[in-house]
Amino acid sequence: MRSVHVVQHPLIQEKLTLCRQKDTPPQEFRPLVEEITHYLLYEAAKDWPLEEKEIETPMGTARGYQVSRKKPLVFVAVLRAGLGMLSSALRMVPSASSGHIGLYRNEDTLQPVEYYCNLPGGLEDREVILLDPMLATGGSAVAALELLKQKGAREIKFIALVAAPEGIARVQKDFPRVNIYVAAVDQGLNDIGYIVPGLGDAGDRLFDTCDPL
Ligand code: PRP
Numbered sequence: 001m002r003s004v005h006v007v008q009h010p011l012i013q014e015k016l017t018l019c020r021q022k023d024t025p026p027q028e029f030r031p032l033v034e035e036i037t038h039y040l041l042y043e044a045a046k047d048w049p050l051e052e053k054e055i056e057t058p059m060g061t062a063r064g065y066q067v068s069r070k071k072p073l074v075f076v077a078v079l080r081a082g083l084g085m086l087s088s089a090l091r092m093v094p095s096a097s098s099g100h101i102g103l104y105r106n107e108d109t110l111q112p113v114e115y116y117c118n119l120p121g122g123l124e125d126r127e128v129i130l131l132d133p134m135l136a137t138g139g140s141a142v143a144a145l146e147l148l149k150q151k152g153a154r155e156i157k158f159i160a161l162v163a164a165p166e167g168i169a170r171v172q173k174d175f176p177r178v179n180i181y182v183a184a185v186d187q188g189l190n191d192i193g194y195i196v197p198g199l200g201d202a203g204d205r206l207f208d209t210c211d212p213l
């Protein structure tokens with residue numbers, strides 16, 4: 001069984017608090033999601049091995065390091081809300097490839113509905129980092145992970161901003177080898193499947209599609 005990493009760095013917790021506040025507008029919400037993603041990826045990258053390389057500084061020769069990437073990296077964003085994390089992840093690792101999985105939750109059944117899937121080939125030989133800010137019932141994450149598994153992915157990490165215990169339990173049950181990185185594990189789900197206290201509908205807040213007040 002892999003583990004859940006709750007990254008409690010003060011900068012993450014402060015930025016997540018700003019995200020949670022209901023009066024934070026999309027133009028502030030978006031960069032906050034990007035910044036939190038940056039820090040979560042930093043944590044998820046902790047086990048990446050380094051290899052030495054000799055470099056020339058203006059003063060002479062020095063021993064330097066570069067990430068030793070035996071398997072090329074691919075970031076997979078779950079549409080829509082995972083898109084809010086992708087550009088930040090790509091800034092950290094510009095050489096990574098990207099994949100997209102389109103899923104939305106049926107509002108009545110809370111079951112994920114797939115509407116798009118575009119993934120790079122050769123997933124069996126890549127390290128995959130799945131990006132979706134919200135892990136609620138876990139239905140969407142499990143559906144995305146199933147798709148990745150069907151396409152051959154074997155080495156997968158999952159980064160979310162906020163998780164419910166129910167979603168974590170579901171992913172751990174179905175995908176015990178997937179490491180999960182989150183900024184917070186909240187109390188639970190309300191009767192319409194939203195994380196409480198959570199931050200509301202991440203996609204709506206990123207893309208400004210909330211119903212007018
Ligand atoms: C949100 C979120 C996850 C899903 C989590 O997407 O981005 O994909 O809900 O819920 P679950 O764990 O219960 O499956 P949503 O369905 O709202 O689609 P959107 O990103 O297009 O708004």
Ligand code: URA
Nearest residue numbers: 136194195200201202
């Ligand atoms: N999707 C969201 O965007 N927020 C939640 O709280 C649950 C699912």
